[in-house]
Amino acid sequence: xxxxxxxxxxxxxxxxxxxxxxxxxxxxxxxxxxxxxxxxxxxxxxxxxxxxxxxxxxxxxxxxxxxxxxxxxxxxxxxxxxxxxxxxxxxxxxxxxxxxxxxxxxxxxxxxxxxxxxxxxxxxxxxxxxxxxxxxxxxxxxxxxxxxxxxxxxxxxxxxxxxxxxxxxxxxxxxxxxxxxxxxxxxxxxxxxxxxxxxxxxxxxxxxxxxxxxxxxxxxxxxxxxxxxxxxxxxxxxxxxxxxxxxxxxxxxxxxxxxxxxxxxxxxxxxxxxxxxxxxxxxxxxxxxxxxxxxxxxxxxxxxxxxxxxxxxxxxxxxxxxxxxxxxxxxxxxxxxxxxxxxxxxxxxxxxxxxxxxxxxxxxxxxxxxxxxxxxxxxxxxxxx
Amino acid sequence: xxxxxxxxxxxxxxxxxxxxxxxxxxxxxxxxxxxxxxxxxxxxxxxxxxxxxxxxxxxxxxxxxxxxxxxxxxxxxxxxxxxxxxxxxxxxxxxxxxxxxxxxxxxxxxxxxxxxxxxxxxxxxxxxxxxxxxxxxxxxxxxxxxxxxxxxxxxxxxxxxxxxxxxxxxxxxxxxxxxxxxxxxxxxxxxxxxxxxxxxxxxxxxxxxxxxxxxxxxxxxxxxxxxxxxxxxxxxxxxxxxxxxxxxxxxxxxxxxxxxxxxxxxxxxxxxxxxxxxxxxxxxxxxxxxxxxxxxxxxxxxxxxxxxxxxxxxxxxxxxxxxxxxxxxxxxxxxxxxxxxxxxxxxxxxxxxxxxxxxxxxxxxxxxxxxxxxxxxxxxxxxxx
Numbered sequence: 001x002x003x004x005x006x007x008x009x010x011x012x013x014x015x016x017x018x019x020x021x022x023x024x025x026x027x028x029x030x031x032x033x034x035x036x037x038x039x040x041x042x043x044x045x046x047x048x049x050x051x052x053x054x055x056x057x058x059x060x061x062x063x064x065x066x067x068x069x070x071x072x073x074x075x076x077x078x079x080x081x082x083x084x085x086x087x088x089x090x091x092x093x094x095x096x097x098x099x100x101x102x103x104x105x106x107x108x109x110x111x112x113x114x115x116x117x118x119x120x121x122x123x124x125x126x127x128x129x130x131x132x133x134x135x136x137x138x139x140x141x142x143x144x145x146x147x148x149x150x151x152x153x154x155x156x157x158x159x160x161x162x163x164x165x166x167x168x169x170x171x172x173x174x175x176x177x178x179x180x181x182x183x184x185x186x187x188x189x190x191x192x193x194x195x196x197x198x199x200x201x202x203x204x205x206x207x208x209x210x211x212x213x214x215x216x217x218x219x220x221x222x223x224x225x226x227x228x229x230x231x232x233x234x235x236x237x238x239x240x241x242x243x244x245x246x247x248x249x250x251x252x253x254x255x256x257x258x259x260x261x262x263x264x265x266x267x268x269x270x271x272x273x274x275x276x277x278x279x280x281x282x283x284x285x286x287x288x289x290x291x292x293x294x295x296x297x298x299x300x301x302x303x304x305x306x307x308x309x310x311x312x313x314x315x316x317x318x319x320x321x322x323x324x325x326x327x328x329x330x331x332x333x334x335x336x337x338x339x340x341x342x343x344x345x346x347x348x349x350x351x352x353x354x355x356x357x358x359x360x361x362x363x364x365x366x367x368x369x370x371x372x373x374x375x376x377x378x379x380x381x382x383x384x385x
Numbered sequence: 386x387x388x389x390x391x392x393x394x395x396x397x398x399x400x401x402x403x404x405x406x407x408x409x410x411x412x413x414x415x416x417x418x419x420x421x422x423x424x425x426x427x428x429x430x431x432x433x434x435x436x437x438x439x440x441x442x443x444x445x446x447x448x449x450x451x452x453x454x455x456x457x458x459x460x461x462x463x464x465x466x467x468x469x470x471x472x473x474x475x476x477x478x479x480x481x482x483x484x485x486x487x488x489x490x491x492x493x494x495x496x497x498x499x500x501x502x503x504x505x506x507x508x509x510x511x512x513x514x515x516x517x518x519x520x521x522x523x524x525x526x527x528x529x530x531x532x533x534x535x536x537x538x539x540x541x542x543x544x545x546x547x548x549x550x551x552x553x554x555x556x557x558x559x560x561x562x563x564x565x566x567x568x569x570x571x572x573x574x575x576x577x578x579x580x581x582x583x584x585x586x587x588x589x590x591x592x593x594x595x596x597x598x599x600x601x602x603x604x605x606x607x608x609x610x611x612x613x614x615x616x617x618x619x620x621x622x623x624x625x626x627x628x629x630x631x632x633x634x635x636x637x638x639x640x641x642x643x644x645x646x647x648x649x650x651x652x653x654x655x656x657x658x659x660x661x662x663x664x665x666x667x668x669x670x671x672x673x674x675x676x677x678x679x680x681x682x683x684x685x686x687x688x689x690x691x692x693x694x695x696x697x698x699x700x701x702x703x704x705x706x707x708x709x710x711x712x713x714x715x716x717x718x719x720x721x722x723x724x725x726x727x728x729x730x731x732x733x734x735x736x737x738x739x740x741x742x743x744x745x746x747x748x749x750x751x752x753x754x755x756x757x758x759x760x761x762x763x764x765x766x767x768x769x770x
Contacts, residue, residue, distance in 0.1 A: 030643035129643040189627040189651040190619070196652045197615045199645065200659070204608035206591045223589035230582045231616060234575070239710075242574040248682065256680055258415035258514040260584065260672060264679065266574040267581045274585070287645060294649065295641055297633065325624075325710070 009044060009085050009092055012069030012078065016040045016108055019141055026138070029131040036117070039142050040065045040108025041100035044084065045092040047148070052385035054148040055090060055377075056139060057099040058156030058163035060362075061232070061289055062281060064107035067099040068092070082366035089370040095152065095377070100142055102135045102163075104289050106282035109138075113214060113282045124211040124284060132159070132296040136166045140174075152381055155179035155373070157362030158327065159289070162296045165335075168314040169298060177315040177380040179373060182324050182362040184331040185298035185305055185338075191326065194235050195290035198228035202283045211284050225283045226274030233273045238323035238358035242266065305334065310342035315384065317376045318350045319369055321361035349376060394429060394470050394477055397454030397463065401425045401493055404526055411523070414516040421502070424527050425450045425493025426485035429469065430477040432533070437770035439533045440475060440762075441524060442484040443541030443548035445747075446617070446674055447666055449492035452484040453477070467751035474755040480537065480762070485527055487520045487548075489674050491667035494523075498599060498667045509669060510596040517544070517681040521551045525559075537766055540564035540758070542747030543712065544674070547681045550720075553699040554683060562700040562765040564758060567709050567747040569716035570683035570690055570723075576711065579620050580675035583613035587668045596669050610668045611659030618658045623708035623743035627651065683720075690719065695727035700769070702761045703735045704754055706746035734761060 018038040019026065025033040042065045047054060057067050057080065068078035068085055084090040090097060101109035104127070112127035119126075143151070154167045154175055161183025168178040184191070202208055205224025213220050246266040250256075253263065262268045299308045318336055320329040329352045336350045353368040355361040362369075403423040404411065410418040427450045432439060442452050442465065453463035453470055469475040475482060486494035489512070497512035504511075528536070539552045539560055546568025553563040569576070587593055590609025598605050631651040635641075638648065647653045684693045703721055705714040714737045721735045738753040740746040747754075 030641075032643075125645075129645075186633060188624055189631040189633065189649075190622075190624045192633070192649050193615075193619050193627065193651050193655055196649075196655055197612060197619065200608075200615065200656070201586060201589070201612045203645075204586070204590060204612055223585075227582060227586045227589055227612065230578075230585065234578050234582065237575075239573055239575045239713075242578065246574040248571060248574065248577070256415075258417075260510075260514075260588075260676065264574075264577050264581075266578050270578055270581055271585070291645065328624075 009069035011072040012042050012044065012066065013072045014040050014042050014065050014108055017142065017145055026134075028128055028134050030129060032128045034128050037103065037110045037138055038108070038114070039100050039110075039138060041098060041142055042066055042068075043146070044068055044097045045095050047096040047146075050385065051147070051149060052152060052381060053095045054143075054151050055095045055097045056143065056151050056154040056167070057084070057090070057097060058139070058154065058160035059099065059102065060156070060158035060160050061293070062277070063160070064105065065099050065101045065109075066107075067097075079363070082364070083370060083373070089366075089374040089377075090155070091374075096148075098143070098146065098148070100139055102289065103138045104130045104135070104285060104292060106285040111282065112211065112284035112288055122214040124214065127284070127288060129291055130288060131292050132162045132166050133170065135292065136163050136170055139163070139167075140171065149174070151175050152385070153177040153179055153377060155181070156183075157181035158183055158359065159293050162293065162298075165298050166296070168312045168316070169300075169308060172311060172313040175314045176384040177317065177376070179317045179319065179376065180332075180335070181319040181369070182321055182327045182359055184327050185335055186296060187294055192294045194231060194326070195294050197231055198290055199287050201225075201227035201231065202286060208283060213283070220278070221283050222278045225278055225281065225286065226271075228286060229277040229281075230270045230274045233270065235326045236359040238325065238356055240323060240356045241358055244356070305338040306341040309335070309339045309344060312344070315347045315376075315380050316349070317373065318348070319362070319372065320352050321355040321357065321359070321365065322352060323356050324359045324361060326359040394454035396457040397427050397429065397451065398457045399425050399427050399450050399493055402527065402530055411519075413513055413519050415514060417513045419513050422488065422495045422523055423493070423499070424485050424495075424523060426483060426527055427451055427453075428531070429453055429482045430480050432481040432531075435770065436532070436534060437537060437766060438480045439528075439536050440480045440482045441528065441536050441539045441552070442469070442475070442482060443524070443539065443545035444484065444487065445541070445543035445545050446671075446678070447662070448545070449490065450484050450486045450494075451492075452482075464748070467749070468755060468758070474751075474759040474762075475540070476759075481533075483528070483531065483533070485524055487674065488523045489515045489520070489670060489677060491670040496667065497596065497669035497673055507599040509599060512669070512673060514676055515673060516677050517547045517551050518555060520677065521548050521555055524548070524552075525556065534559070536560050537770070538562040538564055538762060540566070541568075542566035543568055543744065544678050547678065547683075550683050551681070553697045553701070554685075554693060557696060557698040560699045561769040562702065562761070564702045564704070564761065565717075565720070566704040566754070567706055567712045567744055569712050570720055571681060572679055577679045579616060579711070580679050582616055583675055584672050586610075586612035586616065587671060593668060598668070605663070606668050607663045610663055610666065610671065611656075613671060614659045614662040614666075615655045618655065620711045621744040623710065623741055625708055625741045626743055629741065690723040691726040694720070694724045694729060697729070700732045700761075700765050701734070702757065703733070704747070704757065705737050706740040706742065706744070706750065707737060708741050709744045709746060711744040
C-alpha cells in the first residue's frame with residue numbers, strides 16, 4: 001500500500017518503489033525499453049479526501065528526494081527546507097507534498113550506478129541516455145501509485161523547472177498549475193557549452209575509465225568531478241555576490257605566497273565545493289543528467305513555443321532572478337510572452353525577483369518567493385478544484 | 386646591434402635577445418633573483434630620428450610576439466592583424482611597433498618549459514611565480530636594448546591591458562600614453578575563480594605529473610589543458626554571440642544521438658578549441674600566466690586606485706565592450722572615475738563600444754576601435770612630443 005501520510009517534519013524518510021520490468025518495460029524517448037526502475041521519494045503532509053492538495057517538487061541537477069525535514073538516515077536537512085514545512089509556503093500542514101529523485105540520479109532512483117539485473121554489475125555507460133520527459137514519466141508512475149490523479153501544482157527550480165514545464169505539456173489534464181523557477185524552455189548554446197565542459201572534465205580524468213570505476217578498489221574520477229562541480233557552481237553565482245562574499249581577500253595570510261597554493265578565499269571556497277561534491281555524487285549521473293538538460297526543448301516537433309503552450313491547461317507562476325545569468329529572466333519572459341500569444345495570458349503570473357544571488361537564488365530567496373507562491377497556490381486551489 | 390627596421394609586412398620574423406644572468410640576475414616581485422631571460426619579440430616599422438613614434442603592444446594570456454604580418458617561420462597571420470599594418474590604426478608606415486612574448490610564456494621568451502641552465506632540464510615548477518609587474522620590467526629591458534627612451538603608447542587588451550596599466554604606474558616618465566582595452570585594475574573574485582578552475586583542470590590530468598611532462602615520450606596533460614581552454618574560451622564569448630553563432634543547431638544530424646558524442650554545433654566548436662590549443666600552448670605556462678593575472682592589483686600597497694593613478698603621467702584611452710562579462714565596462718569606468726578623482730580627468734578618454742562579441746571583441750572589433758585609437762595616437766604625438 002502506498003504511504004499517504006508523511007513522517008512529522010522533523011524526521012523524514014526516503015521510501016522507494018520499484019516498477020516492474022519484463023513486458024512492462026518503460027519506453028524511453030530514445031525508443032529504448034528500460035526497466036526495472038526503482039524510484040526513491042519522500043512525502044510530507046497528508047493527501048486530502050478530495051485529493052485537491054497534492055504538490056510535486058522536482059529537484060535540480062544535484063538534488064534528491066529529501067526536500068525537507070531531517071533525514072532519518074543521515075540527519076541532513078532537506079535541500080528546500082526554507083520553503084517546505086509546517087506553516088511554510090509549501091505548507092506540509094495543508095498540502096501533500098511529494099519529491100522524488102530523478103531517473104538517472106544517484107540518490108536511490110535507478111541510474112548508471114545501479115546494478116543491471118542482467119549482468120549483476122553497475123550499468124555504467126550501458127545505462128540508456130534519458131531525457132527530462134523520461135524523468136517526468138517516471139514521476140507520473142509514482143503519482144499513479146500514490147493515488148494522485150491531479151496535481152495542485154508541480155514546482156521546481158532550474159532543471160526542476162524544466163520538469164515542471166514538461167509536466168504541463170505532457171499531462172495537461174493532470175496539472176492544475178506549474179511553478180517553473182529560474183528555468184528555460186531549452187538551454188542556450190552557452191548552457192549546453194557549460195554542461196559539455198563539465199562532462200569533458202569528468203571524462204578527462206583517467207580514473208573515469210569509460211565509466212567503469214565502480215569496482216571495489218578502483219579509484220573514482222574525483223579530480224575530474226571536482227572540476228565539473230567548480231565550473232557548475234561558478235555559473236550558479238553572480239559576480240556581485242562573489243565580490244561581496246570574497247572579493248580579493250587572502251586566506252589566512254597577509255601577502256601572496258608566490259605559489260600555486262590557495263592564496264585567495266575564493267580559491268579555498270571553490271576547492272571545498274569540489275571536494276564535498278565528490279562525497280555525495282556519482283560522476284556518471286552527472287554525465288547523464290546534464291545530457292538530459294541539453295536535450296530538453298519544451299517545444300514539440302515543428303512547433304513554436306506559442307503552439308506548445310496553447311496545448312497546456314495549467315495556470316503558471318514563473319519566477320526568475322535578476323542576477324541569474326545562467327537562466328536569465330529573459331528566458332522566463334519568453335515563456336510568458338508565448339503563453340500570452342497563445343491566448344493564455346490570464347493563466348500566467350510572472351515574478352522577476354531582484355536578487356544578488358545569481359541562479360542559486362531559487363534555493364535561497366525564501367522571503368521573496370514564499371509569499372508569491374503561497375498566494376498563487378491558494379488561488380489555484382480555490383479556483384481550479 | 387638591435388634591429389630597428391621591420392621586415393616589410395608581409396613576412397615578419399621573431400627575434401630574440403638574452404639578458405645576462407650572474408650578478409645581473411633579474412629581481413622578481415617575489416624577491417627571488419632569476420636569469421638569464423631570453424625575450425622573443427617582433428618589430429614593425431622604423432623608429433623615427435626623434436624617437437617619438439614607438440609603440441609597445443602587450444599580448445593577452447595565450448598570445449605571443451607575432452602581432453602582425455605573416456610569420457616567416459610558420460606562415461601564421463599575426464594575432465592583431467586587424468589593427469596593425471601599413472595604413473592601419475597601429476600604422477607600421479608611421480610608427481615603430483614592438484611586441485614581445487611575456488615572461489613565463491612558451492613562445493620564445495623564458496618560461497617554465499625553457500631549459501634551466503643550472504640543470505640542463507626544463508624548469509617545470511622550479512620556474513619562479515612571476516607577476517604582471519615582472520613581465521613589464523622585462524619589456525623595459527627590451528626597450529632599453531632597442532634604444533627606446535619613451536613610448537608614444539603602450540597598448541593591449543585583457544592581460545595586455547594590465548601590462549599597459551602597470552607600465553603607466555611603474556614608468557610614468559616613459560609612457561606618454563596608455564591604451565588599456567577590455568581590462569581591469571585587478572581581477573574580481575569571479576575572475577580569480579575562472580583562473581583557478583583552469584589550473585585545477587590541468588593539475589587534475591594525471592599526465593601533468595606535477596609539471597614534469599617534458600621528457601620525450603612522456604604524455605602531455607592535453608585533456609586537462611583542453612578543459613582549461615574550453616572554460617577560458619567560454620568566458621571570452623557572450624551568450625548573445627553564441628546564440629547567434631550556434632543556437633541549438635545539431636552537427637551533421639537531424640535528431641539527437643542519445644549518446645555522449647557530439648550532437649550540438651557548440652560542442653564540436655568547443656572541443657575543437659580545446660584541441661588546437663594543445664598544439665600551441667604549454668600547460669605550465671597556462672598555470673604561471675593565470676597566476677600572474679590573479680596577483681595583479683594596480684593599486685600600490687595601502688593605496689586607493691585614485692592615489693595610484695595620481696602618480697601616473699600618461700594620457701589614457703580606455704576601451705571596453707558592452708557584452709564583455711569577464712572584464713565588464715564597469716571595471717574600465719572604475720579607472721576613469723579614479724583618474725578624474727585624481728585630478729587627471731583631462732588626460733582620459735573612454736570608449737565603451739557596443740558589441741555582441743564579449744571579451745573577444747578586443748581582437749575582433751577593428752571598425753569600432755580603429756578610428757578611436759588612430760585619433761588618440763595622433764593627438765598624443767602632437768601634444769606630448
